[in-house]
Amino acid sequence: MSTDPTTSPTLGSDRAGGPPSDEAPRPAAAPAPSPSGWSPLRPLILRLHFYAGVLVAPFLLVAAVTGFLYAGSFQAERFLYADELTVSAVGDAKLPVSEQVTAALEAHPEGTVSAVRPSPAADATTRVLLSGVKGVDPDHTLAVFVDPYTAKVRGTLEQYGSTGALPLRTWIDELHRDLHLGESGRLYSEFAASWLGVIAVGGLVLWFTRRRALRKLRGTNGRRRTLGLHGTLGAWAAAGFLFLSATGLTWSTYAGANIDELRASLGQATPSVTATAGGDHAGHGASASAGDAEHGAGLDTILAAARSKGLGDPVEIVPPADASSAYVVRQIQRSWPEKQDAVAVDPATGEVTDILRFADHPLLAKLTRWGIDLHTGSLFGLVNQIALMGLALCLILLIVWGYRMWWQRGRGSAFGRPIPRGAWQQVPPQILVPCVAAVAVLGYFVPLLGIPLAAFLVVDVVLGEIAHRRGRVSGAGAK
Numbered sequence: 118m119s120t121d122p123t124t125s126p127t128l129g130s131d132r133a134g135g136p137p138s139d140e141a142p143r144p145a146a147a148p149a150p151s152p153s154g155w156s157p158l159r160p161l162i163l164r165l166h167f168y169a170g171v172l173v174a175p176f177l178l179v180a181a182v183t184g185f186l187y188a189g190s191f192q193a194e195r196f197l198y199a200d201e202l203t204v205s206a207v208g209d210a211k212l213p214v215s216e217q218v219t220a221a222l223e224a225h226p227e228g229t230v231s232a233v234r235p236s237p238a239a240d241a242t243t244r245v246l247l248s249g250v251k252g253v254d255p256d257h258t259l260a261v262f263v264d265p266y267t268a269k270v271r272g273t274l275e276q277y278g279s280t281g282a283l284p285l286r287t288w289i290d291e292l293h294r295d296l297h298l299g300e301s302g303r304l305y306s307e308f309a310a311s312w313l314g315v316i317a318v319g320g321l322v323l324w325f326t327r328r329r330a331l332r333k334l335r336g337t338n339g340r341r342r343t344l345g346l347h348g349t350l351g352a353w354a355a356a357g358f359l360f361l362s363a364t365g366l367t368w369s370t371y372a373g374a375n376i377d378e379l380r381a382s383l384g385q386a387t388p389s390v391t392a393t394a395g396g397d398h399a400g401h402g403a404s405a406s407a408g409d410a411e412h413g414a415g416l417d418t419i420l421a422a423a424r425s426k427g428l429g430d431p432v433e434i435v436p437p438a439d440a441s442s443a444y445v446v447r448q449i450q451r452s453w454p455e456k457q458d459a460v461a462v463d464p465a466t467g468e469v470t471d472i473l474r475f476a477d478h479p480l481l482a483k484l485t486r487w488g489i490d491l492h493t494g495s496l497f498g499l500v501n502q503i504a505l506m507g508l509a510l511c512l513i514l515l516i517v518w519g520y521r522m523w524w525q526r527g528r529g530s531a532f533g534r535p536i537p538r539g540a541w542q543q544v545p546p547q548i549l550v551p552c553v554a555a556v557a558v559l560g561y562f563v564p565l566l567g568i569p570l571a572a573f574l575v576v577d578v579v580l581g582e583i584a585h586r587r588g589r590v591s592g593a594g595a596k
Contacts (some may be wrong), residue, residue: 166319167287183293185509208266219243221261235430311566314362340525414467451495
């Protein structure tokens with residue numbers, strides 16, 4: 118995350134009589150530093166890092182601020198919705214799940230049971246999730262919170278997603294994901310995630326190819342100190358940014374679809390339990406998502422069958438979608454160690470017809486699951502959430518320091534003057550061609566990186582050619 122000019126003739130040096138550059142040439146008596154393998158690429162990376170930082174930073178800033186809020190929303194929900202999430206007094210024994218569901222339906226007969234999450238702890242309520250409730254977002258469910266000891270309804274809240282996000286976290290999640298603009302708004306977050314990794318890698322290259330003496334903070338001031346703070350913090354946080362970029366793309370619109378297609382072609386797609394009643398276990402199909410809670414064997418028998426196969430709390434029971442479907446009972450613990458086993462249970466007989474263990478998932482499916490849960494702050498609980506908030510703060514500081522360096526770069530009326538063009542012409546073909554090929558492949562799989570980058574290069578070349586021709590015309594007119 119450095120945007121400093123170098124002494125390379127490609128980029129130019131400070132004008133005569135102007136303030137000295139942060140990387141002013143050494144005295145003539147000092148030996149010149151030996152060139153490194155990065156020397157030809159450094160000016161090009163510097164220009165890309167500078168423009169990407171200036172143009173993408175507003176999107177990254179929004180993502181960082183909303184990500185910070187989302188990481189804190191887990192703990193905020195515990196306090197804000199304590200009355201709904203916990204019981205007033207722990208009883209001696211919990212009532213059958215079927216009685217708790219009946220109480221929820223009596224309080225809200227307008228809904229259809231789409232899932233049930235039995236009380237996972239002694240002081241926790243049971244969630245009965247209802248779909249088709251008027252006034253509730255079609256993509257959400259109405260969570261009815263029932264005291265498992267008394268069957269008393271303690272409240273209702275809208276719920277979204279597999280993590281059971283309640284209104285506060287749902288609102289922040291949607292702000293972080295799409296700015297409350299729907300599918301079109303998701304382009305902002307995918308754009309930010311696509312470029313975050315590129316900016317981080319570019320910053321690392323610039324920082325570690327910078328002369329060691331110029332990386333010191335002690336005794337510096339002005340732009341040199343801002344650059345030192347920016348580069349040092351960026352180097353420490355770069356691994357976290359790369360992780361957030363990669364995992365953020367796994368469920369994005371375009372790059373996420375490409376990743377899913379690649380995983381499927383490699384036989385690494387995430388499987389699901391067969392939800393057909395009396396399932397033939399021939400493969401893993403789509404699981405049921407809706408149905409009648411009072412179907413066949415009943416919820417208590419279904420839950421007991423799942424428990425007999427080792428499915429401990431927390432679990433979610435999904436009723437059959439139709440007459441030919443089975444109940445699906447799945448573990449929903451996203452914290453470490455993850456519990457993601459699932460079973461299908463025949464609604465007529467109460468027998469388990471299919472079992473899917475998380476341990477049997479393909480490697481890439483497991484890595485995707487762990488990556489998403491780590492990205493969202495679920496995997497390691499409070500420690501995970503604090504780490505994410507720290508990364509978000511680092512990104513905010515880096516953006517502020519980056520824009521400050523842009524301001525400090527200005528000379529006279531040339532506010533924030535950019536890095537001069539032409540850096541790519543200095544890169545040897547044996548280095549440039551593989552780099553272009555790698556960027557092309559990456560841009561194909563991550564279109565919101567590839568398309569803006571191609572557009573930038575085209576505009577930059579066109580503007581450079583226009584400036585070159587104007588220079589030739591001006592030179593000819595001066596003769």
